[in-house]
Amino acid sequence: MRLRDVAERAGVSVGSASQAFGRPELVSAEVRARVLAAAEELGYPGPDPAARRLRTGRAGAIGVLFSERLGYQFTDPAAPAFLRGVARGLEDEPTGLLLIPDSRRRAEAARTVREAAVDGFIVYSAARNDPRVEAALARRLPVVVVDQPRGSEAPFVGIDDRAAARAAAHYLRELGHERVGVLTFVTTLDAAAALELDISRERLAGYEEGLAGAWEPELVRTCRPNAPDPAREATLDLLHAPEPPTAILAMSDILAIGALQGAAEADVAVPDELSVIGFDDSFVASNASPPLTTVAQPHEEKGRLAAQLLLEQIERGPSAAARSRSEILPTELVVRSSTAPPG
Amino acid sequence: MRLRDVAERAGVSVGSASQAFGRPELVSAEVRARVLAAAEELGYPGPDPAARRLRTGRAGAIGVLFSERLGYQFTDPAAPAFLRGVARGLEDEPTGLLLIPDSRRRAEAARTVREAAVDGFIVYSAARNDPRVEAALARRLPVVVVDQPRGSEAPFVGIDDRAAARAAAHYLRELGHERVGVLTFVTTLDAAAALELDISRERLAGYEEGLAGAWEPELVRTCRPNAPDPAREATLDLLHAPEPPTAILAMSDILAIGALQGAAEADVAVPDELSVIGFDDSFVASNASPPLTTVAQPHEEKGRLAAQLLLEQIERGPSAAARSRSEILPTELVVRSSTAPPG
DNA sequence: CATGCTTTCTGAAACGGTTCAGAAGCGCGT
């Protein structure tokens, strides 16, 4: 069932048949009608996308290297919002969204990247050593990097994680907190961690800066995966220390939820006896009890911007890589009811 | 930068060059090395996916028609889990996941469907009148339908929404509740609603059956979009009635969260004075206060199964449509702390 | 009626690979 068959049946050349589908204004109404009718009769499902692609050179889709940050079991609530933003950014063009998820088999995933029929990639919060990233770069297609990994010469979209974290820490200091626990994904600022998630390091550094004198390494706890339970345990541990913290900075809302659970379990009142600050302002933050003070960042906007930047690059052809710009989006500390001056 | 150039540079035929990439076992080690070296020198990014596709006839990707059910602003927490399941199901093959989101411009979205380079589609919880579904069916590719819309002859994966809802309602009856409010997406079981989301109708019917004698149409409230706020208001409304309900059945966890908020606002204790049951067992359910009793369904498993069924169809060629099977997955009522006998 | 301008249609050349039938080269038994 090829275009050729349709053309034959309609009694026109393949050229005309092609136009009838793709550039209706170039053929007479009569020919178009005949072609469409013939297609209908033959059950022709429309021009083969692969062939069209080969000929036109446009894939009509963009790839999104997608990581569920830390931990598979709890969905990062930021991801769907980001994806929605990307979809919005693409809404005007008939462009597909090829998701390339992280997988246990990273080698296979890299192969998917190599073979993906796309016009460009968005790299979303990928670990620095992810072979998919390398594969994407090797394709020599336009690329936009979101959140991670910083530093390539591709356009970048993200937030100032360090400043945002610093603001959160600073707020606690202003409230008067002197002993502040930190729930993080990575322990130290060492080289091994650098391979993984820069974001964590940035946030951690921000906390340290914002806490200034109140920064105490022994109050830092690593929670993996990004789920409430590790955070709950870490919080209990902190609260049972001889000199427990009066506030907790959590690197994600999910961890903050765990902190709330831990506090409840230890009969420590939030915010009267313990303040808690999350990160992301996801759905769970506003619906926690008490509602979480947290750092809001524009996930959806990130997605839309990334799509837009990528589309621009694709339009302009490879030359545009040079004129690539980066966007650092603003964050905001949303103060709710999980923070108060130390009791 | 074509394969031809690489072959030339390596001093072999294009045929051999192709084999060097795609079927290494068919060429001598020496030729392969030469080809790879030439590719490296020339910066050849690997065989063009579009061309490979055209020749082999396999797109190497599947399309997922994706709807964010009701309401754009609050992400359906089920969707990411489902997607993760699909990704898992595809993990073994280097297969991409082409997301085709719902959009305001449904016509454009349908065009994306028509032009998508995929080997098959998963239709996930789409409204029955969604033009994307029609477009997907017209492609004559393998299709698996998940949750919605039931009734085509394509393989189907889903749960028995009606039975699940009935079980939830039945549980309330067993606890002794006589007046039960219902928070739903659709008002009545009329024809207009049939066009949209069958799932809502099924659940509603299940509630009605499970409530049996206790079913009271005037206690049913429609909440749109699927967000806490409408549910909060509806709950307040219900609670301020002369004879308020002692329990509430919410069609989603999100609505149940809203119900909890409404109850708190009205100073009605949950579960002592009001029981609340959600639907989905999403992350928010277990972390609500009090933790929600809710209907759990295997979102991720649905995704994996759908991917598997689709892959099977693709493997076996078009003949397999006949042998298509459907899968109804089990649900479970997860009892937590938001339900109790009426006070 | 020759001329030039539109509008519409045709046919063939790409697009960049994969695959397959057959050629070439080689080792070996007789």
Place this chain on the structure above:
DNA sequence: ACGCGCTTCTGAACCGTTTCAGAAAGCATG
């Protein structure tokens, strides 16, 4: 020296479109 079977390589056909130069037809103009 010859035939045979293997492995390896080549060259051309083909996948299903789009596009583009040019042919044909229709029409007004001088």
